[in-house]
Each structure stands twice: as structure tokens, then as C-alpha cells.
Amino acid sequence: MNFTDRLHEAGKALWHKSMVHPFIKELQSGELPIATFKFYLLQDRYYLREFSKLHKLIAAKTDNQEVKEFLLAGAQDLKDVEISVRGHFFEELNITASEIAETPVAPTAYNYVNHMHMTLNRSGVKPAVAALLPCYWLYQEIGEKMAEKGSPVSYYQEWIDTYDGEWYGANVAKMLHLTNSLAESATNEELEQMQTAFVRSSYYELQFWQMAYEKQDWK
Numbered sequence: 001m002n003f004t005d006r007l008h009e010a011g012k013a014l015w016h017k018s019m020v021h022p023f024i025k026e027l028q029s030g031e032l033p034i035a036t037f038k039f040y041l042l043q044d045r046y047y048l049r050e051f052s053k054l055h056k057l058i059a060a061k062t063d064n065q066e067v068k069e070f071l072l073a074g075a076q077d078l079k080d081v082e083i084s085v086r087g088h089f090f091e092e093l094n095i096t097a098s099e100i101a102e103t104p105v106a107p108t109a110y111n112y113v114n115h116m117h118m119t120l121n122r123s124g125v126k127p128a129v130a131a132l133l134p135c136y137w138l139y140q141e142i143g144e145k146m147a148e149k150g151s152p153v154s155y156y157q158e159w160i161d162t163y164d165g166e167w168y169g170a171n172v173a174k175m176l177h178l179t180n181s182l183a184e185s186a187t188n189e190e191l192e193q194m195q196t197a198f199v200r201s202s203y204y205e206l207q208f209w210q211m212a213y214e215k216q217d218w219k
């Protein structure tokens with residue numbers, strides 16, 4: 001059994017809740033209000049920027065060359081994705097620069113990002129990589145499942161397509177390989193920390209849908 005199989009098992013119940021969350025169900029059926037999708041995109045903009053920064057911060061701390069290269073390439077891809085795919089969404093949905101500037105980060109987006117920074121600072125590279133993994137892997141599972149039926153709303157279909165391509169699949173496979181190779185040289189304590197970080201990120205992935213669904217604020 002690979003270490004990532006163990007992680008999958010540990011996150012399974014939370015992942016299932018993401019799969020059946022109303023945000024996902026309604027994205028698939030087309031019933032999700034566009035304002036809810038916009039809220040998600042605005043919060044995800046913050047998340048993706050920090051996620052890219054985290055790739056660079058972890059890359060600077062690791063002496064594993066393969067991990068370093070993957071993370072630095074990932075940070076660049078994230079910039080490209082944000083500029084091209086998300087930029088296109090923002091234009092089509094008329095999300096303006098002032099709307100972006102005036103949108104405060106919501107509690108869950110803030111907490112999710114803080115959890116990843118905290119994991120890196122307290123526990124180091126291996127748990128930090130495990131904290132990044134649900135982002136890659138859960139979206140692949142969701143994307144593949146949703147692609148079977150598709151969504152009648154073109155924006156939503158475009159979103160699904162981002163996570164169902166061959167290139168994306170190869171990226172997830174590489175991330176799984178790197179997590180397993182880091183686990184090989186990990187102590188039992190580090191393995192525990194990796195699993196905790198993975199489960200917490202899985203929890204925040206679930207909360208991220210809920211945050212958008214209820215347009216969470218600080219009140």
C-alpha cells in the first residue's frame with residue numbers, strides 16, 4: 001500500500017462530503033447561481049495566489065531536487081492559469097478590478113491558506129507537501145466524475161474541463177509520486193504530521209464550497 005493510499009483512506013469521508021456538496025451538485029445541474037460561482041472565483045483568486053507562493057516557499061526549503069523542480073514549475077503554471085483561464089472567466093462574468101479590490105478574503109479561504117503556511121513553518125517540507133495534495137487530487141476526482149455528465153452552463157463546463165485534461169492528470173500523478181517518495185524517508189512523527197496536514201486540507205476543501213455557497217463573511 002502506498003502512503004498516498006493511506007492518505008486517501010484518511011480523507012475519504014471528507015472527500016465524499018465534497019462530492020455531494022450542493023455547490024458541486026448545482027454546478028453539475030446548472031442550477032448554481034452565477035453570483036455564487038463569482039464569489040467562489042473571487043475567493044479562489046486569493047487562494048491561488050497564496051498557493052503559488054507556497055510552492056515557492058516550500059521549494060526554497062527542500063533539498064530534494066525533484067520536489068524543488070516540480071514546485072517551481074507548478075508556481076509558474078499557477079500564474080499562467082490565473083492569468084489565462086481565470087482572467088477569461090473574470091472578463092466574461094464582468095468581474096471588475098474594483099470588485100476585486102473591494103472583496104475581502106472570507107474566513108475559510110483565509111484559514112485554509114493559513115493552515116498551509118503554518119504547516120510549513122511548524123512542521124517543514126514533508127507535511128507542507130501533504131497539505132498541498134488534496135487541492136490537486138480532490139479536484140481531479142471531482143473533475144473526472146463531473147466530466148462524465150457535464151454541465152449545461154458553459155462557464156461551469158469550462159471549469160470542469162480544467163480538471164479533466166491529460167496534462168492535469170499527469171501533474172497529479174507526479175504530485176502523488178513525490179509525496180510517496182518524501183514519505184519513504186519520513187519518521188513516524190513526520191508521517192503523522194503529513195496525514196494530519198492532508199486531512200485538514202481535505203476539511204478546508206469541503207469548507208471552501210460551503211463558504212461560497214453561503215457567501216461567508218466575518219459577521
Ligand SMILES: Cc1ncc(C[n+]2csc(CCO)c2C)c(N)n1
Pocket residue numbers: 044047048051077078081134135136137139171205208
Ligand atoms: C480551493 C481550491 N482548491 C483546489 C483548487 C484546484 N487547484 C488549484 S491550484 C491546482 C494545482 C494545479 O494547477 C489545483 C488543482 C482550487 N482552484 N481551489
